Amino acid sequence: MSASSKDHDLPIGASELISAPFSRRALLAGAGGLGAASLLGQLNVEGAHAATPATLRWANWSLYLDYDNKTKKYPTLEAFIKKTKIPTKYMEVIDDNDSFTAKVQPQLKLKKDIGYDIVTMTEWMAARWLASGFVQKFDDAAVPNKKNVLSFLETRPFDPGRHYSLPWAGIIAGFAWNKSKHPKGIHSIEQLFAKENKGKVEVLSEMRDTIGLVMLWQGTDISKPFTEAKFMNAIDYVTKMIHDGFIRQVKGQSYQEDLISGDATAVIGWSGDINQLNLQNSNQFGFAIPDSGGTFSTDNLMIPSTSPNKLSAEKLINYYYDPVVAAKVANYITYVCPVNGAQAAMEKINPAQVHNPLIFPDDKMWKNLKVFRGLTPTEMIKFSTAFQKASGNG
Secondary structure, three states, rough: OOOHHHHOOOOOOOHHHHOOOOOOOOOOOOHHHHHHHHHHHHHHOOOOOHHHHHHEEEEEEEOEEEEEOOOOEEEEEEEEHHHHHHOEEEEOOOHHHHHHHHHHHHHHOOOOOOOEEEEEEHHHHHHHHHOOOOHHHHHOOHHHHHEOOOOOHOOOOOOOOOOOEEEEEEEEEEOOOOOOOOOOOOOOHHOOOOOHHHHOOEEOOOOHHHHHHHHHHHOOOOOOOOOOHHHHHHHHHEEEEEEOOEEEEEEEHEEEOOOOOOOEEEEEEEHHHHHHHHHHHHOOOOEEEOOOOEEEEEEEEOOOOOOHHHHHHHHHHHHHHHHHHHHHHHHHHHHHOOOOOOOHHHHHHHHHOOOOOOOOHHHHHHHHHEEEOOOHHHHHHHHHHHHHHHHHOO
Protein backbone atom coordinates (compact mmCIF):
# COMPACT_ATOMS: atom_id res chain seq x y z
CA MET A 1 0.00 0.00 0.00
CA SER A 2 1.38 3.42 -0.89
CA ALA A 3 1.62 6.23 1.66
CA SER A 4 -0.87 8.29 -0.32
CA SER A 5 -3.61 5.74 0.23
CA LYS A 6 -3.40 6.44 3.97
CA ASP A 7 -3.63 10.24 3.70
CA HIS A 8 -7.18 10.23 4.99
CA ASP A 9 -5.88 8.90 8.32
CA LEU A 10 -3.34 11.67 8.81
CA PRO A 11 -3.58 14.56 11.23
CA ILE A 12 -4.49 17.73 9.35
CA GLY A 13 -1.40 19.02 7.54
CA ALA A 14 0.62 15.85 8.06
CA SER A 15 0.09 14.05 4.75
CA GLU A 16 3.31 15.36 3.23
CA LEU A 17 5.30 14.23 6.28
CA ILE A 18 5.26 10.64 5.03
CA SER A 19 6.00 11.27 1.37
CA ALA A 20 9.70 10.43 1.51
CA PRO A 21 12.32 8.44 3.47
CA PHE A 22 13.13 10.07 6.78
CA SER A 23 16.44 11.51 7.85
CA ARG A 24 18.31 10.97 11.09
CA ARG A 25 20.29 13.13 13.39
CA ALA A 26 23.97 12.18 13.70
CA LEU A 27 24.80 11.62 17.36
CA LEU A 28 28.01 11.18 19.33
CA ALA A 29 26.92 8.58 21.85
CA GLY A 30 28.26 8.18 25.36
CA ALA A 31 30.68 11.12 25.29
CA GLY A 32 30.78 12.58 28.78
CA GLY A 33 27.98 14.41 30.59
CA LEU A 34 24.68 12.62 30.16
CA GLY A 35 26.40 9.97 28.04
CA ALA A 36 28.51 8.93 31.03
CA ALA A 37 25.41 8.65 33.17
CA SER A 38 23.77 6.53 30.51
CA LEU A 39 26.79 4.25 30.43
CA LEU A 40 26.47 3.73 34.18
CA GLY A 41 22.87 2.79 33.55
CA GLN A 42 23.99 0.25 30.98
CA LEU A 43 26.31 -1.37 33.49
CA ASN A 44 23.49 -1.63 36.00
CA VAL A 45 21.30 -3.38 33.44
CA GLU A 46 23.85 -6.00 32.50
CA GLY A 47 26.71 -5.73 34.95
CA ALA A 48 30.26 -6.33 33.76
CA HIS A 49 29.51 -9.68 32.19
CA ALA A 50 29.80 -10.24 28.46
CA ALA A 51 26.66 -10.92 26.47
CA THR A 52 25.59 -14.56 26.30
CA PRO A 53 23.26 -16.14 23.71
CA ALA A 54 20.39 -15.72 26.18
CA THR A 55 21.07 -12.02 26.67
CA LEU A 56 18.99 -9.63 24.58
CA ARG A 57 21.22 -6.96 23.05
CA TRP A 58 19.75 -3.62 22.01
CA ALA A 59 21.70 -1.04 20.00
CA ASN A 60 20.29 2.47 20.30
CA TRP A 61 21.27 6.13 20.09
CA SER A 62 22.24 8.05 23.22
CA LEU A 63 19.74 9.88 25.46
CA TYR A 64 16.93 7.79 23.99
CA LEU A 65 15.44 5.84 26.90
CA ASP A 66 13.99 6.89 30.25
CA TYR A 67 16.78 7.07 32.83
CA ASP A 68 16.80 7.51 36.62
CA ASN A 69 19.73 9.64 37.78
CA LYS A 70 19.38 8.41 41.36
CA THR A 71 19.36 4.67 40.69
CA LYS A 72 21.50 4.92 37.54
CA LYS A 73 19.06 2.61 35.80
CA TYR A 74 16.49 2.65 33.00
CA PRO A 75 13.13 2.18 34.79
CA THR A 76 11.08 0.77 31.92
CA LEU A 77 13.86 -1.57 30.88
CA GLU A 78 14.31 -2.76 34.45
CA ALA A 79 10.57 -3.46 34.58
CA PHE A 80 10.83 -5.46 31.34
CA ILE A 81 13.67 -7.55 32.72
CA LYS A 82 11.78 -8.19 35.95
CA LYS A 83 8.59 -9.09 34.09
CA THR A 84 10.09 -11.37 31.43
CA LYS A 85 13.26 -12.64 33.17
CA ILE A 86 15.10 -11.83 29.95
CA PRO A 87 18.58 -10.40 30.70
CA THR A 88 19.00 -7.34 28.53
CA LYS A 89 22.06 -5.32 27.59
CA TYR A 90 21.22 -1.80 26.44
CA MET A 91 24.00 -0.18 24.40
CA GLU A 92 24.26 3.42 23.18
CA VAL A 93 26.44 2.53 20.22
CA ILE A 94 24.74 4.19 17.25
CA ASP A 95 26.30 7.58 16.58
CA ASP A 96 25.43 7.78 12.90
CA ASN A 97 23.42 5.63 10.49
CA ASP A 98 26.23 5.26 7.97
CA SER A 99 29.07 4.60 10.40
CA PHE A 100 27.10 2.05 12.42
CA THR A 101 25.97 0.21 9.30
CA ALA A 102 29.49 0.20 7.91
CA LYS A 103 30.72 -1.52 11.08
CA VAL A 104 28.17 -4.35 11.01
CA GLN A 105 27.58 -4.80 7.29
CA PRO A 106 30.48 -7.23 6.71
CA GLN A 107 29.06 -9.63 9.32
CA LEU A 108 25.54 -9.19 7.98
CA LYS A 109 26.73 -10.13 4.50
CA LEU A 110 28.51 -13.17 5.92
CA LYS A 111 25.39 -14.02 7.96
CA LYS A 112 27.35 -13.83 11.20
CA ASP A 113 26.06 -12.49 14.52
CA ILE A 114 26.69 -8.73 14.69
CA GLY A 115 26.29 -8.62 18.48
CA TYR A 116 22.86 -6.96 18.48
CA ASP A 117 19.34 -8.37 18.49
CA ILE A 118 17.59 -5.01 18.04
CA VAL A 119 18.83 -1.99 16.13
CA THR A 120 17.22 1.45 15.91
CA MET A 121 17.78 2.94 12.47
CA THR A 122 16.37 6.01 10.78
CA GLU A 123 13.82 5.19 8.12
CA TRP A 124 15.98 5.93 5.09
CA MET A 125 18.65 3.58 6.44
CA ALA A 126 16.07 1.08 7.68
CA ALA A 127 14.87 0.86 4.08
CA ARG A 128 18.39 -0.07 2.95
CA TRP A 129 18.68 -2.78 5.59
CA LEU A 130 15.37 -4.29 4.56
CA ALA A 131 16.21 -4.14 0.85
CA SER A 132 19.52 -5.89 1.55
CA GLY A 133 17.85 -8.72 3.45
CA PHE A 134 19.45 -7.70 6.75
CA VAL A 135 16.19 -7.72 8.77
CA GLN A 136 13.99 -10.51 10.13
CA LYS A 137 10.24 -10.46 9.61
CA PHE A 138 8.13 -10.10 12.75
CA ASP A 139 5.86 -12.91 13.86
CA ASP A 140 2.84 -10.64 14.13
CA ALA A 141 1.28 -12.91 16.74
CA ALA A 142 4.33 -12.24 18.93
CA VAL A 143 3.93 -8.46 18.57
CA PRO A 144 0.19 -7.90 19.16
CA ASN A 145 0.79 -4.34 20.37
CA LYS A 146 1.84 -3.50 16.83
CA LYS A 147 -1.79 -2.49 16.41
CA ASN A 148 -1.02 0.57 18.53
CA VAL A 149 1.23 2.29 15.99
CA LEU A 150 -0.19 5.67 14.96
CA SER A 151 -2.31 5.35 11.84
CA PHE A 152 -0.18 7.65 9.70
CA LEU A 153 2.91 5.55 10.49
CA GLU A 154 1.35 2.08 10.30
CA THR A 155 2.43 1.48 6.73
CA ARG A 156 5.37 2.87 4.79
CA PRO A 157 6.51 2.32 1.20
CA PHE A 158 9.63 0.47 2.37
CA ASP A 159 7.66 -1.70 4.83
CA PRO A 160 3.94 -2.00 3.97
CA GLY A 161 2.06 -3.31 6.97
CA ARG A 162 5.06 -2.86 9.28
CA HIS A 163 6.20 -6.49 9.13
CA TYR A 164 9.89 -5.65 9.61
CA SER A 165 10.01 -2.37 11.54
CA LEU A 166 8.19 -0.23 14.07
CA PRO A 167 8.96 3.44 14.77
CA TRP A 168 10.69 4.05 18.09
CA ALA A 169 10.29 7.84 18.14
CA GLY A 170 9.81 10.87 15.95
CA ILE A 171 12.45 13.62 15.85
CA ILE A 172 11.94 17.35 15.38
CA ALA A 173 14.88 19.55 14.39
CA GLY A 174 14.81 23.27 15.03
CA PHE A 175 16.65 26.03 16.89
CA ALA A 176 17.99 25.84 20.45
CA TRP A 177 19.61 28.60 22.47
CA ASN A 178 20.94 29.74 25.83
CA LYS A 179 18.08 31.70 27.43
CA SER A 180 20.39 34.10 29.27
CA LYS A 181 22.06 35.07 26.00
CA HIS A 182 18.87 35.11 23.94
CA PRO A 183 15.97 36.03 26.25
CA LYS A 184 13.64 36.60 23.26
CA GLY A 185 14.54 33.27 21.68
CA ILE A 186 15.58 32.42 18.13
CA HIS A 187 12.91 31.85 15.52
CA SER A 188 14.55 32.52 12.16
CA ILE A 189 17.78 31.94 10.27
CA GLU A 190 18.38 35.71 10.40
CA GLN A 191 18.23 35.61 14.20
CA LEU A 192 20.42 32.49 14.33
CA PHE A 193 23.14 34.16 12.28
CA ALA A 194 22.79 37.62 13.79
CA LYS A 195 26.03 39.61 14.13
CA GLU A 196 26.17 39.13 17.90
CA ASN A 197 26.19 35.33 17.46
CA LYS A 198 29.30 35.24 15.32
CA GLY A 199 31.49 32.31 16.39
CA LYS A 200 28.86 31.01 18.81
CA VAL A 201 26.63 29.01 16.42
CA GLU A 202 26.74 25.26 15.79
CA VAL A 203 24.78 23.27 13.23
CA LEU A 204 24.05 19.57 12.91
CA SER A 205 26.20 17.14 10.98
CA GLU A 206 22.95 15.56 9.77
CA MET A 207 22.65 16.94 6.25
CA ARG A 208 18.88 16.70 5.98
CA ASP A 209 18.31 18.72 9.13
CA THR A 210 20.84 21.52 8.67
CA ILE A 211 20.43 21.95 4.92
CA GLY A 212 16.72 21.21 5.22
CA LEU A 213 16.15 24.12 7.61
CA VAL A 214 18.13 26.49 5.40
CA MET A 215 16.23 25.38 2.30
CA LEU A 216 12.90 25.91 4.04
CA TRP A 217 14.03 29.43 4.98
CA GLN A 218 15.00 30.02 1.35
CA GLY A 219 11.48 29.08 0.29
CA THR A 220 12.01 25.50 -0.91
CA ASP A 221 9.57 22.75 0.10
CA ILE A 222 12.00 19.95 0.95
CA SER A 223 9.23 17.34 0.98
CA LYS A 224 8.55 17.83 -2.74
CA PRO A 225 10.73 17.64 -5.87
CA PHE A 226 13.37 20.36 -5.94
CA THR A 227 16.30 21.06 -8.21
CA GLU A 228 19.98 20.51 -7.55
CA ALA A 229 20.40 24.27 -7.77
CA LYS A 230 18.02 24.75 -4.83
CA PHE A 231 20.04 22.33 -2.72
CA MET A 232 23.38 23.86 -3.70
CA ASN A 233 22.04 27.32 -2.89
CA ALA A 234 21.61 26.18 0.72
CA ILE A 235 25.08 24.58 0.66
CA ASP A 236 26.55 27.90 -0.50
CA TYR A 237 24.84 29.71 2.37
CA VAL A 238 26.14 27.30 5.01
CA THR A 239 29.62 27.43 3.44
CA LYS A 240 29.58 31.23 3.69
CA MET A 241 28.46 31.13 7.34
CA ILE A 242 31.36 28.80 8.12
CA HIS A 243 33.85 30.85 6.10
CA ASP A 244 32.71 34.11 7.70
CA GLY A 245 33.13 32.67 11.19
CA PHE A 246 29.49 32.50 12.26
CA ILE A 247 29.41 28.69 12.50
CA ARG A 248 32.07 27.48 14.90
CA GLN A 249 31.48 23.78 14.22
CA VAL A 250 29.28 21.25 12.41
CA LYS A 251 28.59 18.59 15.03
CA GLY A 252 26.54 15.65 16.18
CA GLN A 253 24.98 15.42 19.63
CA SER A 254 28.07 16.84 21.28
CA TYR A 255 26.66 20.27 20.49
CA GLN A 256 24.90 19.98 23.83
CA GLU A 257 28.24 19.95 25.67
CA ASP A 258 29.10 23.24 23.97
CA LEU A 259 25.75 24.72 24.99
CA ILE A 260 26.49 23.77 28.59
CA SER A 261 30.01 25.20 28.50
CA GLY A 262 28.88 28.36 26.72
CA ASP A 263 31.14 27.79 23.72
CA ALA A 264 27.94 27.74 21.68
CA THR A 265 24.92 29.89 22.53
CA ALA A 266 22.68 29.01 19.57
CA VAL A 267 22.39 25.81 17.54
CA ILE A 268 20.37 23.80 15.08
CA GLY A 269 19.45 20.91 17.38
CA TRP A 270 16.85 18.32 18.37
CA SER A 271 13.84 18.87 20.59
CA GLY A 272 14.25 15.90 22.92
CA ASP A 273 17.92 16.61 23.53
CA ILE A 274 17.17 20.13 24.70
CA ASN A 275 14.55 18.88 27.12
CA GLN A 276 17.05 16.49 28.68
CA LEU A 277 19.68 19.23 28.84
CA ASN A 278 17.19 21.35 30.76
CA LEU A 279 16.54 18.54 33.23
CA GLN A 280 20.25 18.47 33.98
CA ASN A 281 20.93 22.21 33.79
CA SER A 282 18.11 24.09 35.53
CA ASN A 283 16.10 24.84 32.38
CA GLN A 284 18.76 27.06 30.83
CA PHE A 285 17.87 26.42 27.19
CA GLY A 286 15.04 27.18 24.80
CA PHE A 287 13.83 25.33 21.70
CA ALA A 288 11.57 26.37 18.84
CA ILE A 289 10.57 25.25 15.39
CA PRO A 290 11.70 27.93 12.94
CA ASP A 291 9.03 30.26 11.59
CA SER A 292 9.92 28.94 8.13
CA GLY A 293 9.46 25.31 9.23
CA GLY A 294 11.25 22.44 10.96
CA THR A 295 12.19 18.91 9.92
CA PHE A 296 10.65 15.63 11.07
CA SER A 297 12.06 12.10 11.03
CA THR A 298 11.66 8.74 12.80
CA ASP A 299 13.90 5.96 14.06
CA ASN A 300 12.78 2.36 13.77
CA LEU A 301 13.15 -0.83 15.81
CA MET A 302 14.31 -3.80 13.72
CA ILE A 303 15.64 -7.31 14.34
CA PRO A 304 18.86 -8.01 12.38
CA SER A 305 18.82 -11.10 10.16
CA THR A 306 21.69 -12.55 12.19
CA SER A 307 20.03 -12.28 15.61
CA PRO A 308 19.70 -15.61 17.45
CA ASN A 309 17.24 -14.05 19.92
CA LYS A 310 14.30 -13.12 17.71
CA LEU A 311 11.62 -14.22 20.18
CA SER A 312 13.10 -12.14 23.01
CA ALA A 313 13.50 -9.16 20.68
CA GLU A 314 9.84 -9.40 19.69
CA LYS A 315 8.85 -9.45 23.36
CA LEU A 316 10.78 -6.25 24.02
CA ILE A 317 9.37 -4.49 20.97
CA ASN A 318 5.86 -5.54 21.94
CA TYR A 319 6.49 -4.31 25.51
CA TYR A 320 7.49 -0.84 24.35
CA TYR A 321 4.33 -0.59 22.25
CA ASP A 322 2.19 -0.79 25.37
CA PRO A 323 0.70 2.74 25.65
CA VAL A 324 1.61 3.11 29.34
CA VAL A 325 5.22 2.08 28.76
CA ALA A 326 5.44 4.27 25.67
CA ALA A 327 4.11 7.24 27.67
CA LYS A 328 6.75 6.70 30.36
CA VAL A 329 9.50 6.75 27.73
CA ALA A 330 8.03 9.77 25.95
CA ASN A 331 7.72 11.66 29.23
CA TYR A 332 11.48 11.39 29.61
CA ILE A 333 12.89 11.64 26.08
CA THR A 334 10.31 14.19 24.87
CA TYR A 335 10.37 13.02 21.26
CA VAL A 336 7.24 12.44 19.19
CA CYS A 337 5.55 9.30 20.53
CA PRO A 338 4.43 6.88 17.76
CA VAL A 339 2.15 4.80 20.00
CA ASN A 340 -1.60 5.30 19.94
CA GLY A 341 -3.05 5.50 23.45
CA ALA A 342 0.11 6.95 24.98
CA GLN A 343 -1.37 10.43 25.15
CA ALA A 344 -4.29 9.17 27.24
CA ALA A 345 -1.89 7.18 29.42
CA MET A 346 0.14 10.33 29.99
CA GLU A 347 -2.76 11.74 32.04
CA LYS A 348 -1.69 9.57 35.00
CA ILE A 349 2.06 9.67 34.36
CA ASN A 350 2.53 13.42 33.92
CA PRO A 351 -0.54 15.56 33.15
CA ALA A 352 1.72 18.48 32.22
CA GLN A 353 2.94 16.55 29.17
CA VAL A 354 -0.46 15.53 27.79
CA HIS A 355 -0.65 18.52 25.47
CA ASN A 356 3.07 18.94 24.83
CA PRO A 357 3.21 19.29 21.02
CA LEU A 358 6.82 18.06 20.97
CA ILE A 359 5.50 14.66 22.11
CA PHE A 360 1.98 14.73 20.69
CA PRO A 361 2.06 17.25 17.81
CA ASP A 362 -1.12 19.20 17.22
CA ASP A 363 -2.43 20.25 13.82
CA LYS A 364 -0.57 23.56 13.98
CA MET A 365 2.77 21.86 14.56
CA TRP A 366 2.24 19.22 11.86
CA LYS A 367 1.66 22.01 9.36
CA ASN A 368 5.07 23.47 10.23
CA LEU A 369 7.07 20.24 9.88
CA LYS A 370 8.56 18.79 6.71
CA VAL A 371 10.35 15.57 5.81
CA PHE A 372 13.33 15.83 3.50
CA ARG A 373 12.32 14.04 0.31
CA GLY A 374 13.93 10.84 -0.91
CA LEU A 375 17.13 11.21 -2.92
CA THR A 376 18.21 9.28 -5.98
CA PRO A 377 21.54 7.42 -5.69
CA THR A 378 23.19 10.11 -7.82
CA GLU A 379 21.74 12.89 -5.67
CA MET A 380 22.77 11.11 -2.50
CA ILE A 381 26.41 10.98 -3.59
CA LYS A 382 26.50 14.51 -4.99
CA PHE A 383 24.61 16.15 -2.12
CA SER A 384 26.47 14.29 0.62
CA THR A 385 29.82 15.12 -0.97
CA ALA A 386 28.88 18.79 -1.16
CA PHE A 387 27.76 18.86 2.47
CA GLN A 388 30.89 17.09 3.68
CA LYS A 389 33.03 19.55 1.75
CA ALA A 390 31.16 22.50 3.23
CA SER A 391 31.56 21.00 6.70
CA GLY A 392 35.29 20.65 6.22
CA ASN A 393 35.23 16.86 6.00
CA GLY A 394 35.36 16.48 2.26
